[in-house]
Amino acid sequence: DTEVTQTPKHLVMGMTNKKSLKCEQHMGHRAMYWYKQKAKKPPELMFVYSYEKLSINESVPSRFSPECPNSSLLNLHLHALQPEDSALYLCASSQSGTYYEQYFGPGTRLTVT
Amino acid sequence: GENVEQHPSTLSVQEGDSAVIKCTYSDSASNYFPWYKQELGKRPQLIIDIRSNVGEKKDQRIAVTLNKTAKHFSLHITETQPEDSAVYFCAASIGGDDKIIFGKGTRLHILP
Secondary structure (H helix, E strand, O other): OOOEEEEOOEEEEOOOOEEEEEEEEOOOOOEEEEEEEOOOOOOEEEEEEEOOEEEEEOOOOOOEEEEEEEOOEEEEEEEOOOHHHOEEEEEEEEOOOOOOOOEEOOOEEEEEO | OOOEEEEOOEEEEEOOOOEEEEEEEOOOOOOEEEEEEEOOOOOOEEEEEEEOOOOEEEEOOEEEEEEOOOOEEEEEEOOOOHHHOEEEEEEEEOOOOOOEEEOOOEEEEEEO
């Protein structure tokens, strides 16, 4: 199985809501990533987990809270978001380290109203 | 900070002709250079990658070249087809960090 799955595909939330995005992979990859992608822009790295530990936080606002419950799962908890946070949120995974291909999930299209 | 420059931002070529996209990087410790293709509304997908121990890699109609001295690498697509129309992103690993940095992307249009 060479697929990364993400749920939900689409999410609309108000600025006072709390929601979570989920990502799953069963390739035995030890690194997992969250990216944010705005229209016509490249993916922008948010967080990196390596061996289930947070290794990189790209100065992301605290209204985004990542969680890695086990080596196959990655969550992104959302709270008190702003309209400018509307974007495509992509999860990716790879074998440990940057010397290996990152496999991307299909993304969650988030709209904050 | 480290960055990756990508040119051109838009490229139109006649079907059957070749397309070339160029990138430069700043981190001399970068050692992995992937290229991703992203169709509208879809996920980025790796089309080819190259590691710093080789200068060129080819996979059917797609090739990538790497010049570590000049810190630049290029994507070459030959015999372009309509399905090659997409946005292409180059990327480079950041030495010492568990991440890659993307270029700003090239929108490739294949003209009939």
